[in-house]
Amino acid sequence: MEKKYKLMVFALSGVPFIMVLGNSMLIPEFPQIKSALNISQFQVGLLITVFSISAGVSIPLLGYICDRVGRLKVIIPSLLIYGAGGIICGLAALFMKKPYNIILLGRVVQGIGAAGTAPIAMALIGDIFQSKQRTEVLGIIEAANGIGKVTSPILGSALGLISWIVLFFFYAFLAIPIAAGVYFFGEDKIPENNNSLTEYINNVAQIFKKRGFSLIATILAGMIILFTLFGFLAYFSDILETKYEIKGIIKGLVIAIPIIFMSGTSFLNGKLLKKINKYYKMSIIIGLSLITITLILFNFCNNFILYMSLFSILGIGAGLILPAVNTLVTSSTAAKQRGAITSLYGGARFVGVAIGPPVFSYLLEIKEIFMYYGAASSTLLVLILGLIFIKEKGMIPEKNSG
Numbered sequence: 001m002e003k004k005y006k007l008m009v010f011a012l013s014g015v016p017f018i019m020v021l022g023n024s025m026l027i028p029e030f031p032q033i034k035s036a037l038n039i040s041q042f043q044v045g046l047l048i049t050v051f052s053i054s055a056g057v058s059i060p061l062l063g064y065i066c067d068r069v070g071r072l073k074v075i076i077p078s079l080l081i082y083g084a085g086g087i088i089c090g091l092a093a094l095f096m097k098k099p100y101n102i103i104l105l106g107r108v109v110q111g112i113g114a115a116g117t118a119p120i121a122m123a124l125i126g127d128i129f130q131s132k133q134r135t136e137v138l139g140i141i142e143a144a145n146g147i148g149k150v151t152s153p154i155l156g157s158a159l160g161l162i163s164w165i166v167l168f169f170f171y172a173f174l175a176i177p178i179a180a181g182v183y184f185f186g187e188d189k190i191p192e193n194n195n196s197l198t199e200y201i202n203n204v205a206q207i208f209k210k211r212g213f214s215l216i217a218t219i220l221a222g223m224i225i226l227f228t229l230f231g232f233l234a235y236f237s238d239i240l241e242t243k244y245e246i247k248g249i250i251k252g253l254v255i256a257i258p259i260i261f262m263s264g265t266s267f268l269n270g271k272l273l274k275k276i277n278k279y280y281k282m283s284i285i286i287g288l289s290l291i292t293i294t295l296i297l298f299n300f301c302n303n304f305i306l307y308m309s310l311f312s313i314l315g316i317g318a319g320l321i322l323p324a325v326n327t328l329v330t331s332s333t334a335a336k337q338r339g340a341i342t343s344l345y346g347g348a349r350f351v352g353v354a355i356g357p358p359v360f361s362y363l364l365e366i367k368e369i370f371m372y373y374g375a376a377s378s379t380l381l382v383l384i385l386g387l388i389f390i391k392e393k394g395m396i397p398e399k400n401s402g
Contacts, residue, residue, distance in 0.1 A: 015141075016121065033047070050107045050108050051114070075117060076186075081112060081113035082175050086170070087171075089168035090106075118145070123342040124188070126330035127338065136274035139266050141326070157249050217388075220348070223348040224352065227352035227355060229314065229318055230353045287319070288321065294313045
């Protein structure tokens with residue numbers, strides 16, 4: 001890979017990294033925020049909800065815009081909007097007696113900014129890199145996403161030692177240099193797309209009609225793994241304190257172990273798939289099989305070391321799935337509609353992350369075995385759909401034309 005493209009990949013790696021921090025970095029400081037603002041548990045939870053909802057609503061629109069004006073013209077302003085949302089939250093907390101509503105507004109702004117980051121960066125990678133190299137780069141991007149997941153609870157706990165308000169300013173502290181890196185090292189290929197919104201929607205619908213259930217099953221595979229992973233992370237964070245009495249930054253380090261396995265597997269799998277340029281479906285199926293079996297085995301596990309081992313296998317399964325899904329999604333269409341498709345995929349990922357913890361909590365309240373087997377049933381269903389419907393040849397172009 002040429003030096004300029006290495007610098008571009010490095011700059012773009014910061015985009016999914018900062019997006020992941022949007023929710024995960026705040027969660028360790030929820031008790032402190034709740035106490036400082038004198039709000040309820042439901043109200044503190046809204047800090048996550050409004051971020052995710054505004055991101056999910058904005059993603060399809062920004063996908064349409066980026067297919068008309070170019071990727072960088074969406075990514076760079078989105079990063080700055082993301083940082084501005086953090087500043088709004090931080091200033092409100094510093095200078096207002098009752099800042100909660102303005103903090104919520106700032107989180108909405110942050111969510112809108114987050115919508116134009118990682119999904120659009122994936123579309124840009126699909127434009128710039130040919131299919132073999134595209135797989136490797138998407139593996140690197142997924143690894144950066146994983147690193148964000150690893151560091152966010154540790155980083156949030158560390159910054160919280162200063163003040164919970166610092167967390168919001170830190171978003172801007174990171175967003176500005178990442179936006180500058182993308183501006184200076186990024187390269188754009190503006191698709192020739194002058195269609196009206198109605199024509200554009202029809203064209204995207206034609207993509208789903210052409211790719212059929214193959215594209216839907218592929219997107220579901222990406223969504224279900226994040227649903228499972230974040231649902232389990234929320235549960236795991238709780239039992240580390242209640243069952244194993246592991247707290248604070250040490251808890252963050254323990255949680256990081258399976259995410260490290262996921263990030264490492266994503267990186268290596270991206271390189272492997274680049275070399276062979278096939279077996280994407282096989283990688284997804286093996287990953288889903290590992291996760292399904294692991295979820296069933298969790299119900300028989302009472303030993304901490306065995307529990308960590310199984311959780312690490314869960315991370316490996318995710319690392320097998322995500323680079324393959326990313327490549328199939330970004331390769332499933334021409335550049336003109338790629339932003340819309342990757343944005344819809346990004347929205348599905350947001351949904352998976354958002355619903356994982358509450359669904360797992362609900363099933364746990366019924367009975368622990370319901371949580372394990374309910375999650376295993378969902379991954380098994382997607383596994384069956386993937387076996388039947390994912391058609392690799394229809395998703396990966398025979399000629400590496402982008």
